Amino acid sequence: MIPPGFIQDLLSRVDIVEVVGRHVELKKAGINHKGLCPFHGEKSPSFIVSPTRQTYHCFGCGVHGNAIGFLMEHTGAGFVEAVEDLAQQTGMQVPQDERSAEERERAQAQKQRQASLTDVLARAGEHYRVQLKKSPRAINYLKQRGLTGQIAAQFGLGYAPEGWRALASAFPAYDDPLLAESGMVITSGDEGEEQKRYDRFRDRIMFPIRNVQGEVIGFGGRVLDKGEPKYLNSPETPVFSKGRELYGLYEGRQGLRQRGYALVVEGYMDVVALAQHGFNNAVATLGTACTAEHVQKLFRFTESVVFSFDGDAAGRRAAGRALEAALPHATDVRSVKFLFLPSEHDPDSYVRELGAEAFERCVAEAIPLSRQLLESCSEGLDLGSAEGRARMLAQAKPLWEALPQGLLRRQLLGDLARRAQLPDQELMDLWQTRAPQPTRAASHEQGHPPDDYWAPPPEHYDDLGAPAAPAAPTTPRRRPEQAGGERKPWKKDWKRRGQDDDPTLGTPRQQPAAPMDHALRMLLLHSAWWERLSDQDHQLLHELPGVHGDLVAWLERFLVNHGACAWSVLQVSLAEEGQLEAARRACGGRLDAMEEEELQFEDLQQLLRKLWLDRLRGEASQLASAPVGPDTLVRLKELHEQIRLLSAA
Numbered sequence: 001m002i003p004p005g006f007i008q009d010l011l012s013r014v015d016i017v018e019v020v021g022r023h024v025e026l027k028k029a030g031i032n033h034k035g036l037c038p039f040h041g042e043k044s045p046s047f048i049v050s051p052t053r054q055t056y057h058c059f060g061c062g063v064h065g066n067a068i069g070f071l072m073e074h075t076g077a078g079f080v081e082a083v084e085d086l087a088q089q090t091g092m093q094v095p096q097d098e099r100s101a102e103e104r105e106r107a108q109a110q111k112q113r114q115a116s117l118t119d120v121l122a123r124a125g126e127h128y129r130v131q132l133k134k135s136p137r138a139i140n141y142l143k144q145r146g147l148t149g150q151i152a153a154q155f156g157l158g159y160a161p162e163g164w165r166a167l168a169s170a171f172p173a174y175d176d177p178l179l180a181e182s183g184m185v186i187t188s189g190d191e192g193e194e195q196k197r198y199d200r201f202r203d204r205i206m207f208p209i210r211n212v213q214g215e216v217i218g219f220g221g222r223v224l225d226k227g228e229p230k231y232l233n234s235p236e237t238p239v240f241s242k243g244r245e246l247y248g249l250y251e252g253r254q255g256l257r258q259r260g261y262a263l264v265v266e267g268y269m270d271v272v273a274l275a276q277h278g279f280n281n282a283v284a285t286l287g288t289a290c291t292a293e294h295v296q297k298l299f300r301f302t303e304s305v306v307f308s309f310d311g312d313a314a315g316r317r318a319a320g321r322a323l324e325a326a327l328p329h330a331t332d333v334r335s336v337k338f339l340f341l342p343s344e345h346d347p348d349s350y351v352r353e354l355g356a357e358a359f360e361r362c363v364a365e366a367i368p369l370s371r372q373l374l375e376s377c378s379e380g381l382d383l384g385s386a387e388g389r390a391r392m393l394a395q396a397k398p399l400w401e402a403l404p405q406g407l408l409r410r411q412l413l414g415d416l417a418r419r420a421q422l423p424d425q426e427l428m429d430l431w432q433t434r435a436p437q438p439t440r441a442a443s444h445e446q447g448h449p450p451d452d453y454w455a456p457p458p459e460h461y462d463d464l465g466a467p468a469a470p471a472a473p474t475t476p477r478r479r480p481e482q483a484g485g486e487r488k489p490w491k492k493d494w495k496r497r498g499q500d501d502d503p504t505l506g507t508p509r510q511q512p513a514a515p516m517d518h519a520l521r522m523l524l525l526h527s528a529w530w531e532r533l534s535d536q537d538h539q540l541l542h543e544l545p546g547v548h549g550d551l552v553a554w555l556e557r558f559l560v561n562h563g564a565c566a567w568s569v570l571q572v573s574l575a576e577e578g579q580l581e582a583a584r585r586a587c588g589g590r591l592d593a594m595e596e597e598e599l600q601f602e603d604l605q606q607l608l609r610k611l612w613l614d615r616l617r618g619e620a621s622q623l624a625s626a627p628v629g630p631d632t633l634v635r636l637k638e639l640h641e642q643i644r645l646l647s648a649a
Contacts, residue, residue: 002083002531006095006566010083011066016054019067023490025075038074039063041258061257069557076212076250079556110238117239119183120171121208121216127170128158128219129205137158138205141224145269146352151276155251160201160221162437167199183218201232207268209240209286210250220247220268220286231267233287243291246283246298247271253301255280261304261335263363264290265347266318270308273348277354282347290322295329296543299369304335306366312343320376323369327402330369331546337366349503370412374562389420397431404545434470515586515610516548522604523555528564529601530556537608539616541583555580609646616643 017033020026026033026049037047037058046060057064063073071082087094132138132152138159142152155466160166167184168174172196174345179185189195204221211217215234218234234240246264255275256262263282265271274282285294290307297446298305307322309315319338326336338361341350350358367375377396382388396416403409417427517540532543558573620639623632 001090002080003095004528004531006092007068010086010090010092011054011068013092014054014067014086015051016067016070017049017158019029019053019086019089020049020070023070037061037063038254039257041254065557075214076253081154081213082331093102099437103599113240115176117237118215119181120176120178120184121218121239123170124167124182124219125156125158125206125208125216126182127167128160128208129156130158131161132157132159133168135161138224141205143272145348147272147276151272154275155248155272155459156210156216157272158206158208160199160204162203164198164202166202181237183237185238200234201518204232207247207272209234209245209247211239211245212250212253214250215239217245218286222269231287242286242288244297245286245294246294247286248275249297249301251275252281252283255282256302259300260299261306262302264294264298264305264307265324265623266309267348270347273351274359277351279351279356284399289318290325292328293327295322295326299329299334303333304337306339306363308339308341308347310343311340313338315343323372323376324399324402327371327373327399328404328545330408331404331550332406332408334549338369338372339363339366355612365530369598370408370415374415377416378419383419392416393420393427400431406546480587515607515614517586517588519604519607519611520548520551520583522599522607523552524566524570524583524587525599526601527555527559527567527570527606529604530564530571532601533604533608540608540611547582551579551583552585613643613646616646 017026020035021033024035024038024047026035027045028034031050031052033049033051034045035047035049036042036045037060039058040061041062047058049056049058055064055066056070057134063338065073067086068079068082071077072079075082077085077100084094142157148155165174167179171179174185180187180197184200185197186200187195187197188378201219201221204223207218207220208216209218209224218237218240221232221235223230233242233458238241247268252262252271252275259279259281261281263274263279265274265282265284267284271282276279283298295305305326307319307326309319309322319340323338330336341347341362345353347359350362373396377399381392383392393416400409400412400416403412413428413431414424417424420427523541530538538556541558542549554574554577557572558570571580574583616639618634620643623636623639626632
């Protein structure tokens with residue numbers, strides 16, 4: 001945890017004009033500085049940096065914050081990274097966290113190792129860019145694809161020349177282990193003089209893959225002529241995971257803000273070609289199906305995502321996987337659409353052949369998620385028969401259950417009921433019998449999670465105790481009966497002598513607060529606890545569906561800009577932004593009484609442990625009902641072991 005006092009001291013020592021000025025050209029304008037906003041496209045400057053308040057604000061798009069918030073928003077850095085960056089600039093030492101010396105040393109070693117790998121990859125990228133300028137054949141290929149030198153430079157395109165050891169000219173030691181660890185060099189045989197080493201990428205156009213901080217973490221290479229594989233990617237490394245990264249996200253951050261949506265395509269060349277024609281908001285998956293982590297990362301930058309696929313059978317299958325990945329994140333305030341191009345086209349060929357305006361019309365006509373769900377469940381079925389309608393509902397149910405609670409989920413239930421020729425209430429009763437409503441934490445992720453799905457070890461929590469035993473069922477009291485079976489009427493207005501009337505009598509019973517409600521309340525009351533939580537717990541809280549996740553995101557943004565503060569300050573800010581009533585509902589309507597409670601950090605840890613257990617049990621239940629396979633059994637075994645350890649902690 002970084003103490004709030006250190007954050008305030010750091011912000012008082014940095015000059016936000018200097019910090020922002022490294023990224024934006026600023027001009028003096030009275031007591032402030034003005035420039036073009038880096039977060040949206042504009043021709044007249046409306047981006048103001050105030051040296052007196054040490055804040056920035058754009059009157060065009062509304063972004064605002066302090067020096068830490070600017071680095072996080074503009075460079076994609078995390079909170080700790082932004083703080084460390086500013087601390088280094090001012091010569092301050094970030095206080096050590098609460099981890100043990102061994103854990104800090106291990107984390108520092110991992111960080112240095114990753115930095116070494118990104119340095120190697122950056123040097124390789126520079127080598128490939130130099131080689132591109134020396135290759136008329138590679139330059140001619142890019143020109144034939146309609147790309148200009150400006151776009152090639154923007155995406156850092158390069159060329160890996162022919163030859164088995166071309167990288168030897170770029171590195172002083174070709175046998176450096178980092179070359180193999182970064183995936184740039186392939187080794188075979190035992191270590192020593194007999195070990196064979198050769199370049200992974202040869203005679204290919206090179207696409208550097210950058211993370212949101214702009215660091216090169218991998219490469220994609222495309223053949224110039226006919227050959228297999230057409231695309232070759234870097235292998236998984238400590239800095240590169242295909243299931244998490246998106247090509248073009250770093251280059252497209254400003255485009256996402258300008259256009260208001262992310263356009264997800266399937267190939268590197270699609271991203272670059274679309275950028276050439278003005279669509280600077282395109283990103284691509286890295287040779288894998290779209291994952292829930294991809295979708296979640298996109299929703300950190302925009303509230304609207306459009307998936308673009310080929311219209312052939314493979315494109316339809318890819319759309320199905322994208323739909324499953326997007327459903328848990330499809331809240332009422334987000335938009336997910338699906339665009340299918342003619343089978344003979346991909347985005348690259350379509351925009352080159354028919355132009356940007358035609359592609360713009362395709363985007364405008366993209367299918368919303370609700371319709372895509374209905375169409376995918378009905379495809380190939382005869383809805384004129386009872387069997388066809390039953391099959392449609394059977395296929396739709398797990399998808400519908402993956403949606404977070406909200407109006408979209410409720411409306412889709414009505415649409416499905418009408419297609420199945422059933423009353424809404426009857427379908428709701430059918431789908432909500434035999435199983436209680438899933439908790440928000442469990443309903444976050446339906447389907448199969450990624451292979452590296454994480455659950456906290458039991459030692460992550462302190463003295464949490466075993467889970468509470470379920471309450472024994474109570475027998476309802478029966479009204480007294482007279483002889484002959486007639487019921488005696490209750491005496492009216494009974495109460496103890498001197499007792500005031502209970503204002504809650506006759507009102508509906510309030511739903512008991514869920515663990516996520518309590519967790520949100522604790523964080524609002526004790527905002528300083530946020531920094532004491534692990535990254536995994538932060539992720540868990542961010543992924544809470546509906547208003548809970550939205551409020552967690554709001555809280556983190558507030559803490560970045562203002563630091564930890566008392567509940568009374570948070571209450572005013574929530575009211576100013578119209579979020580107070582939503583926060584009150586999300587916390588079970590008990591916000592007004594928050595300051596009367598004495599809570600400990602261990603109480604929050606215990607609630608998080610319950611949320612993790614709910615999540616793990618939800619995943620185990622989902623897998624148990626899925627077709628049995630070797631991977632399923634292995635994952636189930638892992639889940640049961642994690643649940644056992646957490647329950648016994």
